[in-house]
Amino acid sequence: MNEQRRNAEGMAMSGSADLVAISRELANASDPFQVRDLEAKIDGIETYMKRSGLWTIEEIRPVVETRIRxxxxxxxxxxxxxxxKPFPGSSTLSGLTRFKDFIAKLNLTPPVALEAQRLSTLPEEEREQAFAELRARDPNALPSLGALIVLARPYWYQESRKARHEGTAAKANGQAAESPLGPFPLIYADPPWKFEIYSDKGLERTPDQHYPTLSDAEIMDFHVGEKLVSEIAHRDAALLLWCTSSNLERAVGILGAWGLTFKTSAVWVKDKTGLGLVFRNQHELLLYGTRGAMPGPQYQPPSVFSYPRGAHSAKPPEIRAEIERMYPDFDRSARIELFARGDIEGWTTYGFETDDKACA
Incomplete structure (x- = not known):
């Protein structure tokens, strides 16, 4: 038994030396075929160590970690x-332009290739931290590829969204050359709602005292140039629509009339209270709706915004800045603000206070 153990220790030392060399080659690999060759060597070492039963988990773990790397x-x-496009810097893959040909040449199935891509979105420092945490938490456990892919999930979700955002923005940029009025994948709107008045005192504080208001039917039929809102919205679009708490149902109807489906909402909490028949209003709602295959935002802000009140019905510019962070790849060709109070850098604007014309 002692002789067997001595032989195992000798093989383990040899395996460790091989692993050091493999790790060095892996760090310098500049071609996917090199990596696949190294993977085969690592798999061979790992399989032998596990089947022989002569190595401890502690001795096998570095091999498994290197395989995952x-x-x-x-x-x-x-x-x-x-x-x-041909793969850069690879003579073995030269001339191949279809992705499925790449992975076939590498002897990978589409699911395995997809898993590898998703795993690679995990930052290296987080991968190594996961290895260290597992070693500390359970010395008898080996890291698994599946667990690391799950850990990478937020990163590949984010990367997928970013790619879709860039594609949507590119389409909008191309269409902008043909038409300055869309279609827009992102619409931000603060309609001049007309409110029912119950007293002469209330009449003094209506929006009509500050700007022309529109009925629900007029908002639904609102035109940007000669087009309805549903026509200037891209087939894959998101809309952020302001409303008060009392006209929530009306606002969802407007959103639907414009061709989008309500999904969720945020709230702006003000520093002062206003009027109200049941509650004294201190907040407004920002509805979010989409249509088509519009990707979700790259950045998810909190659902509660706390900013002071400004001029009558004016919304905090900080919230528009948050929307820009949600869709960072969009510019004025991809986003429009309806019922805007003036020209806004980086946006196409349209409204009463922009002379009823689109302004870049």
Missing amino acids: ARHKLGGFLRAVERG
């Missing part, structure tokens, strides 16, 4: 492939 790096190469 190799798959992580392979995923990075796959993510770098531009669809329809």
Whole structure:
């Protein structure tokens, strides 16, 4: 038994030396085929160590971690492939322009290739931290590829959204050359709602004293140039629509009439209270609706905004800035503010206070 253990220790030392060399090659690998060759060597070492039963979990763990690092790096190469273009710097893959040909040449199935790509979105420091935490939490456990892919999920979700945002913005930019009025994938609107008045005192404080207001039917039929809002909205679009708490149902109807579906809302809490028949109003709602395959925002702000009141019915500019963070790849060709109070940098604007014309 002692002789067997001595032989195992000798093989373990040899395996450790091999692993050091493999790790060094992996760090310098510049081609996915190099990584696949290294993966095969690592798999061989890991399989032998596990089947022989002569190595401890502690001795096997570095091999498993190196295998996961190799798959992580392979995923990075796959993510770098531009669809329809030859793989950069690889003679083995020269002439291949279809992604499925790439992965077939690498002897990968589409699901395995997708997993590798998703894994590679996990930052390296978080990967190594996960290894360290597992070692500390359970010395008898080995890291798994599946657990790391789950850990990477927020990152590949974010990357997927960003790619879709960029694609949507690129389409809007291309269409802007043909028409300055859309279609827009992002619409921000603060309609001049007409409110029912119950007393002469209330009449003094209506929006009509500050600007022309519109009925629900007029808002639904609102035109930007010669087009309805539903016509200037991109087939994949998001709308953020302001309303008070008392006209929530009306606002959802407007959103639907404009061709979008209500999804969620945020609230602006003011520093002062106003009037109200039941509650003294201190907040307004910002509804969010979409249509088509509009991707969710890249940044998710809190659902409660706390800012002071400004001029009558004016919304805090900080909230518009938050919307810009939600869709950072969009510019004035991709976003429009309806019923705007003036020209706004980076937005197409349209409204009574912009002379009823779109202003860049």
